Amino acid sequence: MIRTAIYPGTFDPVTNGHLDIIERAARLFDKVIVAIADENYKNNLFNMEERLELMRKVTANIPNVEVKPFHGLLVNFCVEEKAGTVIRGLRAMSDFEREFQMALMNKEVLPEVETIFLMTASKYQFVSSSMIKNFASLDSIVTGLVPSVVEEALEKKYRHR
Secondary structure, eight states, rough: OOOOOEEEEEOOOOOHHHHHHHHHHHHSSSSEEEEEEEEOOOSSSSHHHHHHHHHHHTTOOTTEEEEEEEEHHHHHHHHHTTTEEEEEEESSSSHHHHHHHHHHHHHOOTOOOOOEEOOOOOOGOOHHHHHHHHHHHEEEEOTBBBHHHHHHHHHHHHTTO
């Protein structure tokens, strides 16, 4: 039986913190599906196709990682993909409180799916997609915080606004 985990998120944009979690999850599971949410009630900078393309580029060298869009409830996507685990990345205690609540709700709805929390590497604990977008919008350098392909995409987005 293949051990499949899903790492869901908006990834707007993907950061090196996200990539750290993906790489570590890929060592723990046979298959990791990076599930990019479209219904997140956020004002995204990158549309779904752009987020899928960026994520596919930055995970191309990790053979057991797939990138897929998902719509609706994560638990339904877990059933569709036959995934027994949800991976959630944590940076701080504030992340834990929100993620813990969501994990409990998911467990109530789909008891056979477990949630595993992975702490991001300490060098990325302060990095968030929102902060990256904020800095990039003000022409600040985000080198080392996002993959180079994402840095280029941010420069193009903000140059054309």
